[in-house]
Amino acid sequence: MKKIISLTINDQSHEIAVEPNITLADMLRYELALTGTKKGCDTGDCGACTVIMDGDVVNSCLVLAIQANGSVIETIEGLSTDEGLSPLQEAFVEKGAIQCGFCSPGIIMSAKNLLDKNPNPTEDQIREGVSGNLCRCTGYQKIFEAIESQRS
Amino acid sequence: MKEFDIISTRAHRIDTPDKATGQAVFTDDITRPGMLYGALLQSPHAHARILSIDTSKAKALAGVKSVITHEQAGHIKYGVSPARYDETVFAIDKVRYIGDEIAAVAAVTLEIALAAVELIEVEYEILPAVFTLEEALKEGAPQLHETSPGNLCAEVHQEFGDVAAALKECDIIKTSTMKNKRQDGAFIEMQGCIAEFDNRGVLTLVSSTQVPHYVQRTVAMVLGMDVGMVRVKKPYVGAGFGIKAAANPMELACCILARETRKPVKMNFTRKQVFMYARARHQFSHTITTGAKKDGTLMAIKHECWLDGGAYTSFGIATVYYTGSLLGGPYKIANMSYDGYRVYNNKPTCGAQRGHGAVIARALFEQQVDMIAEEIGMDPMELRIKNMMDTGDTTCNDLNMSSFGMSECIEAVRKGSDWDKKKGNMPTGKGIGMACGFFVSGAGYPIYRSDTYHGTVIVKLTEDGGTALVYTASAEIGQGSDTAFAMIAAEALGIPLDHVRLASGDTDMGVDLGAYSSRQTLMTGHATKDAADHAKAQVLEVLAEQLSVPLKELDIKNGFITFAGDTPDFSALRTRYIKEHRGWIDNPDSEHLTFKEASRIAFLEKGSIVGTGKYKPHNLGGKFKGAAVGTSPAYGCSAQVAEVTVDMETGQVTIDSITDAHDCGKAINLTSVEGQMEGSVSMGIGEAMHEEVIFNDKGQVLNADLAEYKIVTSMDMPRIKAIVVESDEPNGPYGAKEVGEGAIMPTIPAILNAVYNAAGVRINELPLTPERVYFAIQDYKDRMAK
Numbered sequence: 001m002k003k004i005i006s007l008t009i010n011d012q013s014h015e016i017a018v019e020p021n022i023t024l025a026d027m028l029r030y031e032l033a034l035t036g037t038k039k040g041c042d043t044g045d046c047g048a049c050t051v052i053m054d055g056d057v058v059n060s061c062l063v064l065a066i067q068a069n070g071s072v073i074e075t076i077e078g079l080s081t082d083e084g085l086s087p088l089q090e091a092f093v094e095k096g097a098i099q100c101g102f103c104s105p106g107i108i109m110s111a112k113n114l115l116d117k118n119p120n121p122t123e124d125q126i127r128e129g130v131s132g133n134l135c136r137c138t139g140y141q142k143i144f145e146a147i148e149s150q151r152s
Numbered sequence: 153m154k155e156f157d158i159i160s161t162r163a164h165r166i167d168t169p170d171k172a173t174g175q176a177v178f179t180d181d182i183t184r185p186g187m188l189y190g191a192l193l194q195s196p197h198a199h200a201r202i203l204s205i206d207t208s209k210a211k212a213l214a215g216v217k218s219v220i221t222h223e224q225a226g227h228i229k230y231g232v233s234p235a236r237y238d239e240t241v242f243a244i245d246k247v248r249y250i251g252d253e254i255a256a257v258a259a260v261t262l263e264i265a266l267a268a269v270e271l272i273e274v275e276y277e278i279l280p281a282v283f284t285l286e287e288a289l290k291e292g293a294p295q296l297h298e299t300s301p302g303n304l305c306a307e308v309h310q311e312f313g314d315v316a317a318a319l320k321e322c323d324i325i326k327t328s329t330m331k332n333k334r335q336d337g338a339f340i341e342m343q344g345c346i347a348e349f350d351n352r353g354v355l356t357l358v359s360s361t362q363v364p365h366y367v368q369r370t371v372a373m374v375l376g377m378d379v380g381m382v383r384v385k386k387p388y389v390g391a392g393f394g395i396k397a398a399a400n401p402m403e404l405a406c407c408i409l410a411r412e413t414r415k416p417v418k419m420n421f422t423r424k425q426v427f428m429y430a431r432a433r434h435q436f437s438h439t440i441t442t443g444a445k446k447d448g449t450l451m452a453i454k455h456e457c458w459l460d461g462g463a464y465t466s467f468g469i470a471t472v473y474y475t476g477s478l479l480g481g482p483y484k485i486a487n488m489s490y491d492g493y494r495v496y497n498n499k500p501t502c503g504a505q506r507g508h509g510a511v512i513a514r515a516l517f518e519q520q521v522d523m524i525a526e527e528i529g530m531d532p533m534e535l536r537i538k539n540m541m542d543t544g545d546t547t548c549n550d551l552n553m554s555s556f557g558m559s560e561c562i563e564a565v566r567k568g569s570d571w572d573k574k575k576g577n578m579p580t581g582k583g584i585g586m587a588c589g590f591f592v593s594g595a596g597y598p599i600y601r602s603d604t605y606h607g608t609v610i611v612k613l614t615e616d617g618g619t620a621l622v623y624t625a626s627a628e629i630g631q632g633s634d635t636a637f638a639m640i641a642a643e644a645l646g647i648p649l650d651h652v653r654l655a656s657g658d659t660d661m662g663v664d665l666g667a668y669s670s671r672q673t674l675m676t677g678h679a680t681k682d683a684a685d686h687a688k689a690q691v692l693e694v695l696a697e698q699l700s701v702p703l704k705e706l707d708i709k710n711g712f713i714t715f716a717g718d719t720p721d722f723s724a725l726r727t728r729y730i731k732e733h734r735g736w737i738d739n740p741d742s743e744h745l746t747f748k749e750a751s752r753i754a755f756l757e758k759g760s761i762v763g764t765g766k767y768k769p770h771n772l773g774g775k776f777k778g779a780a781v782g783t784s785p786a787y788g789c790s791a792q793v794a795e796v797t798v799d800m801e802t803g804q805v806t807i808d809s810i811t812d813a814h815d816c817g818k819a820i821n822l823t824s825v826e827g828q829m830e831g832s833v834s835m836g837i838g839e840a841m842h843e844e845v846i847f848n849d850k851g852q853v854l855n856a857d858l859a860e861y862k863i864v865t866s867m868d869m870p871r872i873k874a875i876v877v878e879s880d881e882p883n884g885p886y887g888a889k890e891v892g893e894g895a896i897m898p899t900i901p902a903i904l905n906a907v908y909n910a911a912g913v914r915i916n917e918l919p920l921t922p923e924r925v926y927f928a929i930q931d932y933k934d935r936m937a938k
Contacts, residue, residue: 029180029181033183034174035177035180036173036175037174038340038341039180040342040390041423041857042422042423043423043858043859045423045857045858045859046340046858048340077173077174080173085169089169089173092172093165093169093172094164096162096168096823096824096827098165098172099391099630099631099827100340100341100388100389100390100391100629101168101170101176101388101390101630102178102339102340102388102390102391103340103390104168105172105174108172126866127866127867128866130866131865131866134338134340134858134865135340135866136337136338136339136340136391136393136831136834136835136863137630137827138827138830138831139831139832139833139834139864139869139872140830140834140864140866141830141869141871141872141874142826143866144866
């Protein structure tokens with residue numbers, strides 16, 4: 001039996017009927033076509049599905065859509081502006097922090113949340129800030145460099 | 153060296169803006185109208201005879217559109233190497249590992265497909281199973297394949313020079329063993345695919361693959377279709393590392409379901425299925441004897457290896473050869489023997505993974521080089537440089553090092569790590585170690601026997617003259633190949649990178665063997681340059697005629713036509729171009745003739761300007777059995793220094809830093825080269841420190857997830873100093889060669905040599921768990937006390 005939830009995604013309010021067992025990740029991807037949020041495990045281990053929910057990062061594969069009722073959600077699609085990529089996204093391009101790109105949306109969301117809360121993170125804080133996001137391609141080095149370049 | 157405008161820069165990758173915004177499309181991001189969802193039935197038993205399969209209940213479930221078994225899929229065998237095809241899409245009479253595919257369902261939702269899979273009734277007769285080398289090789293052991301008595305999948309015996317005689321001349325002989333654990337690729341995008349037939353019978357398979365070409369051929373063969381009726385497209389791919397370098401049974405099942413239902417069908421592996429399908433790095437058990445003279449001259453290698461292969465061959469026949477052939481360098485060693493054995497058992501199948509076949513052999517051998525250096529009191533770097541091959545040298549097994557910056561790499565890491573100051577001056581528990589390695593820049597021969605081109609590329613100029621379109625069937629899987637080819641095309645045409653667009657990963661665009669064996673930069677790069685040169689020549693030919701200037705005096709640079717002699721009057725051309733573009737805003741006003749003008753005029757004279765390019769290597773390698781494996785037009789090489797801290801009380805190893813130098817020939821994109829180096833090191837660290845696929849006694853993977861299968865996280869990764877060493881590779885486009893896999897070669901032995909330096913112990917089994925290191929330290933202390 002579907003249930004109607006209302007939530008704000010990337011500054012746009014949505015009212016949507018969802019099955020009670022659908023995850024936030026699946027709702028974003030398959031109901032709203034916000035496919036920038038990726039799924040790499042469906043068990044909360046890889047972090048590819050990271051979005052910001054009410055100011056905190058969550059693995060959207062571990063959140064039921066109905067749990068997000070009334071929430072404010074930010075996804076990777078909400079980061080770029082009319083002018084194009086956000087400075088953080090530009091930094092990931094500039095520093096070569098993206099290879100296959102499958103983990104990138106999740107890592108960029110974690111990095112954004114980190115910088116929103118702590119505009120001047122130390123190296124350890126950056127490492128911890130993206131520690132929930134697995135990347136198999138880059139060895140993280142250029143990801144650290146991209147985030148470091150965005151310190152205020 | 154030549155001056156370049158585009159290549160050897162840090163140009164931004166062409167694919168990453170879309171990847172940074174979530175706009176880049178991966179397979180599971182695609183939805184097709186009327187799409188069905190597929191699911192697989194896989195064996196719950198490691199070894200069992202199939203007595204019957206009853207699909208009637210599954211077929212009766214509302215929403216189910218098709219249920220297929222071997223009856224629909226047919227019995228055509230496939231695999232990787234044609235001589236070793238030993239798989240069918242679905243099990244026919246028996247299953248050989250937990251995960252072996254038995255049936256598949258297509259339904260209107262994934263939930264219904266999964267429910268229907270549960271309703272398929274299979275009657276099994278459980279057979280005794282074997283899970284280890286020892287069990288599989290035991291007399292009277294259960295047999296996996298009738299055609300392979302004794303469960304021996306493959307054996308290789310090679311000898312170059314005279315090892316026994318050479319060892320007699322040696323002053324120092326070291327023999328030791330080394331064992332790793334099965335790795336998992338652990339790419340973040342799980343395999344997925346969508347298959348669809350159009351109404352003329354053309355099959356399009358969209359798949360997360362490294363090798364559209366091989367998948368196309370396998371699909372055509374298994375479904376009994378003409379290759380021309382099968383199109384395989386690879387959207388963006390969330391990496392592969394070798395595991396996605398062959399057609400998988402899900403892709404084949406998906407195509408058959410699409411054929412049966414006449415609907416698009418989507419299928420995805422779950423993360424657990426990724427582990428069950430496996431096809432990643434084998435478990436290798438090596439014994440190596442290395443002999444040297446007391447002046448440090450390396451004389452001979454005697455090498456034996458046993459590969460724990462799993463249920464099917466997959467890449468295994470290539471793996472068992474690579475394991476031997478890639479030990480020949482980078483040192484001048486005239487005598488080498490190799491006995492390799494790959495053994496079947498009832499576990500998932502192993503295949504190729506970054507550094508195919510060669511990583512653990514290298515890990516053991518490079519430790520023995522250190523042991524020899526220690527015994528004669530020579531610096532390990534000096535000993536390596538003393539024995540190092542020179543540019544142009546050929547190994548005893550006929551691998552030619554047409555460029556070879558190995559000694560330069562050693563010098564680079566010596567300086568970069570401050571080796572001379574640190575080596576021998578570190579306190580107990582702190583250590584420094586180094587190692588070298590090399591790897592192919594593309595396999596010398598395709599997987600199936602053929603004179604085929606390894607890559608074909610088309611460069612087409614747009615009719616307005618402004619843009620070059622590059623079409624290639626190559627596979628961007630994250631490594632940056634699209635960008636490398638766009639840069640090569642821009643350099644060859646003499647135009648800015650922004651004026652090049654590129655489309656790749658589609659078998660309709662040509663032949664390209666794909667992303668494996670670190671082949672694309674050299675091979676597809678050659679074909680790209682060839683195609684761009686061809687397009688450029690056509691433009692310049694028209695221009696020479698129109699301006700009455702000798703062709704050889706014309707060139708294109710930075711988007712402008714250059715004239716070796718006096719600049720002719722080109723005002724008539726410009727007027728013609730401006731008339732063509734009346735009302736456009738970008739009329740040329742430069743005093744130089746632009747590429748845009750020239751290529752528009754060329755279009756007006758000749759129609760579409762299309763350049764075609766192709767590449768295949770020259771004949772490579774010796775004449776002995778297996779000589780083809782390990783051959784390549786060029787070899788990348790690298791040296792690394794690792795610094796570690798070993799907690800002498802707990803056995804905990806921490807990697808403090810890695811200094812890595814790699815000779816990639818001419819670096820097409822410096823940032824991408826560093827990215828490959830850093831990524832390789834992280835995979836090597838994972839294998840050295842904590843990666844291990846663990847099985848229970850039923851052959852089931854116990855850690856089939858990314859929580860318990862531990863890849864390197866941001867918390868584990870040391871800072872890496874990546875130093876790009878450039879040489880000029882005569883067989884590479886603009887002098888370029890590999891970096892994707894060679895950079896993993898020295899990582900594990902450098903760490904192991906550093907652990908020895910820190911704690912005095914040699915660890916002969918990976919990963920370096922605290923427990924394993926702790927017991928080794930205790931054993932060492934006990935021996936010291938005696």
